[in-house]
Amino acid sequence: MSAGLKVGIAGLGTVGVGVVKLLREQAELLCLRCGREIEVVAVSARDHGRDRGIDLAGLRWHDDAAALAADADVDVVVELIGGEGGIAKAVAETAIAHGKHVVTANKALIARHGTSLALAAEAAGVTLQFEAAVAGGIPIVKALREGLSGNRISRVYGILNGTCNYILTAMQESGRDFADVLQEAQDLGYAEADPAFDIDGVDAAHKLAILTSLAYGCPVNFDAVHIEGIRHVSAIDIEFAAELGYRIKLLAIARPTEAGIEQRVHPCMVASTTPIARVDGVFNAVVAEGDFVDRTVYEGRGAGEGPTASAVVADLVDIARGIRVPAFAVPAAELAQLQAAPMERHVGPYYIRLSVLDQPGVIADIAAILRDEAISIESMLQHGRADPGEAVPVVLITHETREASMMQALDKIGALASVQEAPKLIRMEML
Amino acid sequence: MSAGLKVGIAGLGTVGVGVVKLLREQAELLCLRCGREIEVVAVSARDHGRDRGIDLAGLRWHDDAAALAADADVDVVVELIGGEGGIAKAVAETAIAHGKHVVTANKALIARHGTSLALAAEAAGVTLQFEAAVAGGIPIVKALREGLSGNRISRVYGILNGTCNYILTAMQESGRDFADVLQEAQDLGYAEADPAFDIDGVDAAHKLAILTSLAYGCPVNFDAVHIEGIRHVSAIDIEFAAELGYRIKLLAIARPTEAGIEQRVHPCMVASTTPIARVDGVFNAVVAEGDFVDRTVYEGRGAGEGPTASAVVADLVDIARGIRVPAFAVPAAELAQLQAAPMERHVGPYYIRLSVLDQPGVIADIAAILRDEAISIESMLQHGRADPGEAVPVVLITHETREASMMQALDKIGALASVQEAPKLIRMEML
Numbered sequence: 001m002s003a004g005l006k007v008g009i010a011g012l013g014t015v016g017v018g019v020v021k022l023l024r025e026q027a028e029l030l031c032l033r034c035g036r037e038i039e040v041v042a043v044s045a046r047d048h049g050r051d052r053g054i055d056l057a058g059l060r061w062h063d064d065a066a067a068l069a070a071d072a073d074v075d076v077v078v079e080l081i082g083g084e085g086g087i088a089k090a091v092a093e094t095a096i097a098h099g100k101h102v103v104t105a106n107k108a109l110i111a112r113h114g115t116s117l118a119l120a121a122e123a124a125g126v127t128l129q130f131e132a133a134v135a136g137g138i139p140i141v142k143a144l145r146e147g148l149s150g151n152r153i154s155r156v157y158g159i160l161n162g163t164c165n166y167i168l169t170a171m172q173e174s175g176r177d178f179a180d181v182l183q184e185a186q187d188l189g190y191a192e193a194d195p196a197f198d199i200d201g202v203d204a205a206h207k208l209a210i211l212t213s214l215a216y217g218c219p220v221n222f223d224a225v226h227i228e229g230i231r232h233v234s235a236i237d238i239e240f241a242a243e244l245g246y247r248i249k250l251l252a253i254a255r256p257t258e259a260g261i262e263q264r265v266h267p268c269m270v271a272s273t274t275p276i277a278r279v280d281g282v283f284n285a286v287v288a289e290g291d292f293v294d295r296t297v298y299e300g301r302g303a304g305e306g307p308t309a310s311a312v313v314a315d316l317v318d319i320a321r322g323i324r325v326p327a328f329a330v331p332a333a334e335l336a337q338l339q340a341a342p343m344e345r346h347v348g349p350y351y352i353r354l355s356v357l358d359q360p361g362v363i364a365d366i367a368a369i370l371r372d373e374a375i376s377i378e379s380m381l382q383h384g385r386a387d388p389g390e391a392v393p394v395v396l397i398t399h400e401t402r403e404a405s406m407m408q409a410l411d412k413i414g415a416l417a418s419v420q421e422a423p424k425l426i427r428m429e430m431l
Numbered sequence: 432m433s434a435g436l437k438v439g440i441a442g443l444g445t446v447g448v449g450v451v452k453l454l455r456e457q458a459e460l461l462c463l464r465c466g467r468e469i470e471v472v473a474v475s476a477r478d479h480g481r482d483r484g485i486d487l488a489g490l491r492w493h494d495d496a497a498a499l500a501a502d503a504d505v506d507v508v509v510e511l512i513g514g515e516g517g518i519a520k521a522v523a524e525t526a527i528a529h530g531k532h533v534v535t536a537n538k539a540l541i542a543r544h545g546t547s548l549a550l551a552a553e554a555a556g557v558t559l560q561f562e563a564a565v566a567g568g569i570p571i572v573k574a575l576r577e578g579l580s581g582n583r584i585s586r587v588y589g590i591l592n593g594t595c596n597y598i599l600t601a602m603q604e605s606g607r608d609f610a611d612v613l614q615e616a617q618d619l620g621y622a623e624a625d626p627a628f629d630i631d632g633v634d635a636a637h638k639l640a641i642l643t644s645l646a647y648g649c650p651v652n653f654d655a656v657h658i659e660g661i662r663h664v665s666a667i668d669i670e671f672a673a674e675l676g677y678r679i680k681l682l683a684i685a686r687p688t689e690a691g692i693e694q695r696v697h698p699c700m701v702a703s704t705t706p707i708a709r710v711d712g713v714f715n716a717v718v719a720e721g722d723f724v725d726r727t728v729y730e731g732r733g734a735g736e737g738p739t740a741s742a743v744v745a746d747l748v749d750i751a752r753g754i755r756v757p758a759f760a761v762p763a764a765e766l767a768q769l770q771a772a773p774m775e776r777h778v779g780p781y782y783i784r785l786s787v788l789d790q791p792g793v794i795a796d797i798a799a800i801l802r803d804e805a806i807s808i809e810s811m812l813q814h815g816r817a818d819p820g821e822a823v824p825v826v827l828i829t830h831e832t833r834e835a836s837m838m839q840a841l842d843k844i845g846a847l848a849s850v851q852e853a854p855k856l857i858r859m860e861m862l
Binding site (some may be wrong): 018022024029032033034035062103131137138139141143146147148149150151152175206217275278290291293294295296297298299301304306307309310311313314317318321322323324329332334397 | 453455457460461463464465466498522562568569573574578579580581582583594622648706721722723724725726727728729730731732735738739740742743744745748749752753754755756760761763819
């Protein structure tokens with residue numbers, strides 16, 4: 001049997017502890033599957049004394065994560081510190097510089113510095129792996145990098161943030177509004193005390209930038225992602241969506257268009273009969289559409305100790321088995337600089353909700369504005385009647401429309417005296 | 432750049448032609464992803480003259496597939512002849528004996544001879560790959576062999592036959608009976624002229640035997656699979672299922688039990704809210720549950736030129752990239768001889784439909800038989816009343832029951848004078 005694979009773990013939070021537990025519990029199985037042992041030999045964390053429920057005896061302790069990354073008796077460094085730069089980046093760079101493989105669960109790091117880290121790793125002859133960075137429980141990085149290799153990907157999209165999906169599902173099921181459900185999610189531990197990173201779409205955007213690079217063989221381009229969160233989704237929109245046969249999900253979508261590669265994270269109306277519409281609660285799902293394979297769907301837990309540890313260990317198993325595939329499926333030096341499509345060039349159908357005074361001529365004014373922007377209406381929905389002078393919600397569904405035209409039309413519509421609130425827009429995605 | 436990978440294709444049916452097309456259309460992309468070319472250099476089929484819509488000029492033609500398998504200028508043999516033994520087996524064995532890697536889409540071959548072929552391949556230092564053999568469009572072999580490596584699999588199950596799922600979906604949607612929908616499926620090309628292999632569950636069982644070996648690290652044991660098809664599923668059962676909140680699917684299920692590894696293919700009642708219940712038409716899906724990752728779901732097309740070619744090429748890409756993983760995740764010599772659980776030891780809830788005369792005492796007789804076998808009833812459903820002397824359907828749902836007890840009870844119930852037809856049984860699966 002080959003020598004064991006010596007692992008150093010930087011960061012002993014939930015995931016780090018999970019990785020240690022998994023490697024210990026499944027040691028025999030992993031040895032059989034890899035033909036060699038995978039052994040944690042060194043760890044690093046801020047607080048040496050804290051009880052983490054695992055025995056650290058016999059492991060080398062580094063107070064300094066960078067020192068762990070340079071530890072001569074470590075083959076692979078597992079970076080679980082988090083954050084897009086700082087120590088996490090230094091740890092990855094140091095490990096690579098010392099000829100060690102790097103496994104990370106850090107989506108912010110890969111979304112920001114994935115290309116340069118991949119270049120460095122390839123120059124050093126080591127691998128950079130990050131299955132846990134996108135939808136922990138779903139082996140989607142491997143699917144895109146290997147399983148779907150024979151395909152051009154026409155679209156990749158998914159539900160990549162469990163917190164948002166939990167909130168939207170709870171809103172759907174209970175009819176309650178966003179703030180109320182967010183509070184509950186925080187009480188239950190499904191949302192952070194500071195939830196901005198999740199509910200404003202940044203976390204999903206990090207993951208999308210990584211998937212885009214894997215699917216299209218281009219450098220990671222997080223800055224090109226159009227990002228909207230779910231704060232503006234209201235109970236009434238979810239109700240209208242249901243009436244129209246749709247559900248509202250926070251989707252992260254990448255696809256090649258005539259204007260370039262489109263990357264966007266925003267609430268979406270999706271037909272309730274599609275597989276992604278039925279992914280509820282904290283579950284994640286990714287759909288990858290290929291020219292030969294057609295639609296493939298992957299669903300699982302997106303976070304948590306077990307699923308994330310499972311993904312980290314899958315990467316370690318690959319390394320132990322001697323599997324060497326470029327981080328983004330093609331050599332980092334050959335990633336193609338693809339044009340990023342600006343959001344103004346996006347084309348698709350839109351759901352628009354207006355709050356208008358129930359008086360003659362209002363719809364005519366709105367229709368005229370849409371006509372002037374060459375926006376074609378597929379359907380219009382109005383419920384009930386208001387007393388004279390009171391507002392009533394009106395919902396419009398458009399045919400395929402260019403985002404720039406839609407925005408101009410909404411500016412003009414919002415300026416009408418009879419329109420009482422800023423118009424609400426939710427993009428529709430044909431799946 | 433490394434030398435190209437030279438591929439010989441044995442069998443130029445739909446899939447063989449698809450593989451040639453894919454390798455040609457995506458040549459540039461594949462070269463980038465593999466760092467070398469993947470080139471078809473030789474082919475073999477029965478009829479040289481037939482127009483297949485692809486240009487065979489420049490390819491070495493072998494009338495004899497075994498000669499192709501021995502072709503000195505071929506690195507990988509792709510076996511697409513089909514059949515569990517005969518030429519297909521000879522081609523795989525010859526290729527391995529000549530030091531060539533083997534890629535196959537042949538589930539019958541792997542279900543029957545997978546272990547011995549894997550042993551031979553490992554002895555020869557070549558790989559045996561069969562992603563296309565199970566649910567073509569879904570990279571589930573790779574997921575089990577690599578992506579979920581860190582887990583003990585507590586259950587793996589799926590919809591593995593598109594023909595059966597198409598028929599059951601159409602029955603569900605139209606209320607029509609089996610024979611009627613089968614005829615339509617045949618007219619549409621979704622079912623073969625001789626559909627036995629699909630609708631009697633054999634095809635799904637081949638695939639299940641392969642998944643079981645991958646999931647549990649045991650030799651492929653096709654003979655241990657309990658197999659039932661869908662011929663006995665009737666419209667009335669689908670209707671009762673819907674009323675109870677269930678759908679009927681042909682599932683293939685493997686799991687470790689106290690009695691050993693259970694492998695079974697049969698119609699199942701599954702709660703309509705579960706992901707697998709919503710997989711409709713010709714789509715396939717696999718659910719793998721791991722102790723760390725929890726539930727993972729994979730969905731895609733199970734067959735067809737494009738999806739199957741995609742899977743074959745994924746295997747070729749692995750080989751071109753130098754990825755070498757044992758065929759069944761652990762070295763073939765170390766596959767563990769696990770006890771196979773006999774079906775009599777199966778334990779689960781059952782759906783039973785009886786056709787009984789609507790007269791006093793019938794239910795008491797049935798209840799007494801169930802009591803004597805220690806079978807506990809969860810619910811009972813009866814619709815309408817028949818005229819005296821006519822039969823009425825009665826549905827029973829049991830709590831967890833042992834298969835052997837259930838069978839004994841059904842024998843006795845079937846022998847009651849008031850029971851008009853052989854009792855119908857559909858197992859329920861808690862997902």
